[in-house]
Amino acid sequence: MSAVAVEGIWKFYGDYPALRDVRLTADSGACLALIGRNGAGKTTLLRIVGGFSRAQRGAIKIFGTEPRETETRRRVGFIGHGISVYDELSALENLILFGKLYGLKNPRKSALEWLERTGLERVRNGLVREFSRGMRQRLAVARAFLHEPSVLLLDEPFTALDDRAIAVLQTLLRAALAEGKTIIMSTHQLREALELASHVALLVRGQVAFHGPCTPEMAADPGLVYARYGEG
Amino acid sequence: MRFFRQVWVVAAKDLRAEFRTKEAINASFAFALVILLMFSFAFDLPVETTREISGGLLWIVFAFAGTLVLNRSFARELPNDCLDALIAAPISGAALFLGKALANYVLVLAVELVSLPVFSIFNNVSVTAQFWELMLVLALGTWGLTVIGTIFSALTVNIRLREVMLPMLTYPILVPALMGAMQLTSALVAGKPIGADNEAWLKMLIGFDVVYTAVSLVLVETVLVG
Structure with a gap:
């Protein structure tokens, strides 16, 4: 069973589809870097996974349970x-x-x-x-x-952090991964994120354009995913 | 037991934050005292007339002063996105709502308990004739005001004009409770105990509190998360 499973999520703001049939999984001990341009739907997706907001269609399972269940919330940490x-x-x-x-x-x-x-x-x-x-x-x-928490949801965790806070956070995240915890982080700071990430998902206008393991060439060239699977 | 512990943790947090900043309570006290003082200086009414209108005057002051407290209830969670942390925590929406309502209740009741002697002294009207019954009406009316104010505070927390929207939404719904509280307060200040002629208002006040507390507890999760 995946630690986090996103199954065909749709979210509309009025008529505008902020998320369109998003499907992702993250296993225990995995670190999924959620990347994409501003407005791609990263924060919306993380908020639905965290249980702050509900999707109109689709389902989220965290260790097989719904995000709003009390036991699930006990297992999730959010920044x-x-x-x-x-x-x-x-x-x-x-x-x-x-x-x-x-x-x-x-x-x-x-x-x-x-x-x-x-x-x-x-x-x-x-x-x-x-x-x-x-x-x-x-x-x-x-x-x-x-x-x-067993699952950490981090929305732009490195933004506006000073050097010491970045070092503290990276140390804690590495320790968390070593303990088998699952991390999903949205970020624009690809270099810091890809150092930790085991998987990458690229969101383009609310859809998953790429979801797969983070390869050494991606870690070496953070713009590679955008160049290959994004809109240029 | 865990539910009530969570209610208390949320209430204690709100009260501690308010006692440190005093942002809502100071405004509410000031508003209530100014209105009561202005009324006593503006109108030179006979004591009998003042007794007759005491319920109306007091509950108008309580409702407006209370709104200043209630407006801050969920708005206090907006800086630093603290509401997200509360929603993410493994506590039920009902515990969160009741904790906030309890803190608001204490604050609004404090404003009322200071306003009452001020009204009494400046208008030369005793409020002690039916003191304990008056306290009961105060407690019931304030709970109704607090419950409606707290749930609408949650509903309007993300609206830009929430300070305007909250009274616009709450006052129409509060009309039955305020009417009951006004009628009973006027009678009690005049020295008439609650009896057959006004018992229906008391029952209505109790019914209002029970119904709206239950409805709010059921709806709060939807109001907060959608």
């Missing part, structure tokens, strides 16, 4: 365009809050562990609104990894 942490709360309070929402046995212990892993232990009681952009991004990474 979107926003950092999804509260400015009015401290770093520790934010992680404890999400630890409680995810039903962790010891939310405080897990929160402290992840603050240490992301290099934020010294500012754990500082309010997020006082954090630099890089610190906020690292906290967002800690929030997404806090509940040890």
Whole structure:
């Protein structure tokens, strides 16, 4: 059974088909880089897989279950365009809050562990609104990894990250892949993404133009997929 | 038990964030106090007349001041896309809704409990004649206001003119609850206990709360995810 199976998804905004019969799979331990131009449907697809939005047609299965099922949500971690942490709360309070929402046995212990892993232990009681952009991004990474998800959905994860946050994220993603977790990431930063990716899917105007393993030549020349399968 | 723990976690988060920023509660307090003070200085009414209109005046103030709190309920989740994190978390829409409604209830009730003595002092009208029955009406009317306001706050959270849309959507639906609360409040401030002549308003208020709480709990998942 695939970790994530996207089966013939259609999504319309009004009459406009943002996704057209999208079919993809990602196995456990795979890292799927979702690439495509702006407006190709990458974020829409990730939001449907994450259960934030519903498709009009087709189905999503994560380990055989629907995205909105409670058990499925427990197994999925998401980093979107926003950092999804509260400015009015401290770093520790934010992680404890999400630890409680995810039903962790010891939310405080897990929160402290992840603050240490992301290099934020010294500012754990500082309010997020006082954090630099890089610190906020690292906290967002800690929030997404806090509940040890089996599937990670990352929407433009490297955008606007500072060098340290990119290094932290890449280390965590490599560790996650080594543990057999599944990663689906949409990205424009091909070089960083293809370093990690085992598979690539190219979306062109809401359709899958290419889906296959990431070859060494793709990793060496990130523009190759666009040149071969895109619209030039 | 897990459901109620999740409700409490969401409510506690909202209350903590609000007590730190005070962005909704300050505006709501200020609005309620200004309207009550302006009314007492603008009209020199006999005490009997003030008692008769007390329900109307108080609930108009509560409804408008309450909207300022309710507007922030889901809008608070927009910066940093926090609503996504709540929707992604393995909690039911019902727990999320009830947690938010509970936090709003505490805040709106706090505004009301400060407004009541202000109204009493500046209009020289005692509100203690039927105090506990008045508290019951306040509790029921506020829950109705909060439930409707919270579900519509979720519905309008992504609309650009949500501050305008929320009152436009909530007030028409709130009319029966506000009518009941106004009638009962006027009678109780005048010293008349709830009896055969106005018991129907109390039953209607309870029915309104039960029906709209149930409807909101059923609909909230669709409102949030589509």
